[in-house]
Amino acid sequence: MASRTGEIGAITAAGGVGLLIIGSLGFLLPHADISRVSTADFAALRFTLLQAALSAAVSCLLAIPLARALFRAQFWGRAALIRLISAPFILPSLAAVMGLLAVFGRGVVLNDTLAAVGAPQISIFGLGGVVLAHVFLNLPLATRMLLNGWGSVPTERFRLAQSLSFRRREMFVHLEWPMLRALLPSIFAVIFLVCLTSFSVALILGGGPRATTVELGIYQSLRFEFDLSRAANLALMQTAICLLAVVFMAAVWRPAGFGAGMDRRVQLRGDWLDGPVIALAALFFALPLAAIAARGLAGLIDLPNGFWMAAGRSIFIAVTSAFLAVWAALMLAMARARGAGIWAELAAMLPLGTSSLALGVGAFLALRPVMPPQNAALTLAILFNAALALPFVYRLLLPACREVQAGYARLMTSLRMPYWAMLRVVFLPRLAPIIGFGLGLSAAMAVGDFGVIALFGAADQPTLPILAARLMGAYQMQAAASVTLWLILIAFALFWLFDHLGGRDAGA
Amino acid sequence: MLVLDRIKLSLGSFSLTADFNVNAGARVAVMGPSGAGKSSLLLAMAGFIAPTSGRILWSEQDLTPLDPSQRPVSMLFQDQNLFPHLTLLQNVVLGLTAGRRATTAQLAQAEAALAQVGLAGFGGRKPAQVSGGQMGRAALARVLLQARPILLLDEPFSALDSDLRHQMLDLVVEVAVQTTATVLMVTHDERDAARFASHVINVDHGVAQPPRSR
Structure with a gap:
């Protein structure tokens, strides 16, 4: 036909x-030459998997309170805020890294303040920085997917729960947890996969024997060492872990959706945490962008x-x-x-x-x-x-x-x-x-x-x-x-x- | 003549047989309880469902091996008869162009067809901007331009109230006469059948009975 x-x-x-x-x-x-796979290559593999798993886990964990707060809270500028946190979707990762450096880097406001009060300074380089940047780039995706998840729980079920006088705990156990349990593996898998291949974040914030990803290793072996067989080894290693991650994703992937009922919004009582959670998230997303703007604006013409x-x-x-x-x-x-x-x-x-x-x-x-x-x-x-x-x-x-x-x-x-x-x-x-x-x-x-x-x-x-x-x-x-x-x-x-x-x- | 030669359709849990002729130019109401297979019978004639056995012939040509797009059939479905992103005129002219670019002459023909179904001046509107009855009229204007020998109607007007539906049926008769089409229409309503049909086919208990004249 x-x-x-x-x-x-x-x-x-x-x-x-x-x-x-x-x-x-x-x-x-x-x-490729298997016999030349070195401990450095395994270190890169280990770091790649570790940072991707951490990035995905932290993104998922932070997305839960954020999506929950955004779903329940009614406030002026809610739509604008949701748009703001969607921005990192299309933000070049290099730009994200620069913004984060401007906020969390050495010799800038945050660390100067910490130093002034005698607190230890935050280092943005190494594992912590790589994960921070990946969370910045992927938390929006996780939040959007969870927000859809909350929106897809049929309104009638929330109403039923309210009429049964469910308290917060029962509400979570009977309505929110099943949704989260269905969605979180998919979200984790997709962020894990994206972070496996991240390059510019690792290039700027990682590096060194303890914080090199496989992708960065490929770059270094071709550009600096011109070691073609190491580059080929690492490229195959990268492909192998990506394929495994795709298989993992296909296995856990569950499209969002819990039957009909997206139309009406439920009025749910928020709690006192919603405000601070939303404010912190807004700061986290807005500050790096503002920092680049502040620094770059002066030279925008020159x-x-x-x-x-x-x-x-x-x-x-x-x-x-x-x-x-x-x-x-x-x-x-x-x-x-x-x-x-x-x-x-x-x-x-x-x-x-x-x-x-x-x-x-x-x-x-x-x-x-x-x-x-x-x-x-x-x-x-x-x-x-x-x-x-x-x-x-x-x-x-x-x-x-x-x-x-x-x-x-x-x-x-x-x-x-x-x-x-x-x-x-x-x-x-x-x-x-x-x-x-x-x-x-x-x-x-x-x-x-x-x-x-x-x-x-x-x-x-x-x-x-x-x-x-x-x-x-x-x-x-x-x-x-x-x-x-x-x-x-x-x-x-x-x-x-x-x-x-x-x-x-x-x-x- | 349209011939259904020992047709057997398997429809999930049950099957439907049909073995009869329909004279050219007849207007046939296809009636029977819900789920009896009336729509499936029409879809089989149009080629969207393949019979498990038997043949369908038109003017002695075997249609059974032909794709739906090769059959001398135009069909109106229960819904989605117009593309919502196209204007009525663009929808109607598809009956002539099949989606190729329309010539001025073809557009003029489409305008004329719209005028004939009472939609003069409505060509620039989109389906969402007109009533259900007007959408039905536009679909019939397209059928008019397609001018194919067999017209199958799978309850395209069932959402309209009875007055409006009767107007549509009168228009169907007009279109059928003008294009000398043989028409088969699924309906639930005896009065609809009376208004339009020369013959009735009853579909029940797995059998489509031969048409009997009213």
């Missing part, structure tokens, strides 16, 4: 992703050499990779919704099983005999960023594609629409808001990407994150802050622009 033409796009997308990923990883194998070229490069990478990611996700999600086999889903999820730098090493090894790899840095950055965004955009699009298919498949068939007409007349307009959101999300993710370009060290063509990191490395903190501020502004502008172009009112 499904037309063959429809599958050509999906097969092309699946083939492209497969070739890129399996091809890149394939080139690692001849260089920009370092090469800034505009770097900005142009970053925007080009972001926009092209976003379109590529969304195109591939749309082809695969449409094919899946229209009855294509599990292959479409596997292709879309494949990039989750590896990391940007692991792919980068593979591509480096593949290209080296043919051309100087840094000449391909820009192209690869586009391809890899598109691939890494693909699983997320696919997940966004699939339910909507299924909905369109369920609602209109028969009508489209009865009207004898060819595939391209379905795409142009029905799917694109019906999915426009989600496509816009997906483009915005992928563009924002890519604009802050630091991985492949840094790995290839295309020194003469830096992107914005590279430029910011270089300035930071040269202790030009104000210029670094200005560039980072621009990076944030561009990420948010791209997100806003695409999300807005999609329009929220398509449909009725």
Whole structure:
């Protein structure tokens, strides 16, 4: 029944992703050398797993009181606050790190105050700093997912509980705990997976034998030691732990939702903790952003050499990779919704099983005999960023594609629409808001990407994150802050622009 | 002539058989209790459900191996007959273009079809901006342009009140006469059947009876 033409796009997308990923990883194998795996490599593995598990656990734990408070509390600015805590979603991780450094770093307000009262200073470097940054970046995701969880407990059940005069403890045991128990493993798994491949956080806040992640190890072995077999070893190690984490995630994944009842909000009595919890969270998210703004604003006009070229490069990478990611996700999600086999889903999820730098090493090894790899840095950055965004955009699009298919498949068939007409007349307009959101999300993710370009060290063509990191490395903190501020502004502008172009009112 | 040649449909827990002819140009009400398989019978004729055995023929051509989009059938469903993001005119012109770009001539034809069903001047509105009856009219305007020999109606007007439904049925008769279509319509209402049908098919206890004239 499904037309063959429809599958050509999906097969092309699946083939492209497969070739890129399996091809890149394939080139690692001849260089890998198990006998050379060192204690340092195991230390990196241990640190990677430890920081990812801690980051995920702390994010989950903090998200519980925060989401609970946000769900119950009614106050002016609630919507704005929820939007503020969503901001780190699309905040380039480099920017987050800079902001946290400005608040928690040495010689800044917080530590000066602590020193003044004789308290021990907080060190943002090492395990604590890495976890702090990961919590900053991922607590919003955990909070949003839990907020949806609370919202999905049917209103009637809260009413019933209230009419039975449940006290706080019974309420928790009978209503909230089952929801948390169902959702928390999924949230933990997704944050764990994201933190496994985090690079810029570890690069700036980690390092040294005690705080090196596998991803950082890949970078160091290729850039500084030029030890190809160690790079290949670590890249394979990274891929192995990512694959295991994906399997773990698939095993515990439970989509949110507890039957109907999202419409009406319940009036729940808050408690005295809600206020302080919300205020602390707002401070935690607002301070680093404010600190970058404060530092960077002064130099916002007086920009370092090469800034505009770097900005142009970053925007080009972001926009092209976003379109590529969304195109591939749309082809695969449409094919899946229209009855294509599990292959479409596997292709879309494949990039989750590896990391940007692991792919980068593979591509480096593949290209080296043919051309100087840094000449391909820009192209690869586009391809890899598109691939890494693909699983997320696919997940966004699939339910909507299924909905369109369920609602209109028969009508489209009865009207004898060819595939391209379905795409142009029905799917694109019906999915426009989600496509816009997906483009915005992928563009924002890519604009802050630091991985492949840094790995290839295309020194003469830096992107914005590279430029910011270089300035930071040269202790030009104000210029670094200005560039980072621009990076944030561009990420948010791209997100806003695409999300807005999609329009929220398509449909009725 | 539409021929259902020893058709057998398996519908989950039960099956439905049908073995009869419908004369070209007949207007047939398909009646019977809920869950008897009336909709499934129509969906099988349209090709959305494959029969486990038997053949469906139209003018001696075997339709059974054909995809729904290759059959000489237009169909209105219980709901979702219009795309909510398109205007009425854009929805109606799909009957001619199947989603390709519309020519000026095709748009003019669509305008004329809208006017014929009493929706002159409504072409620029979206479905959410018109009433349920007007949505039904727009869907019929599209059927008019499709002009296919067989028209299947799976209770598309059941949400309308009876006065409005009767207007729709009169319009269906008009469309059927103009396109010389053979019409099969699922209905629950004897008066609806009386208003529109020349024949009735009863579906009950796993059998679709041959049409008898009213």
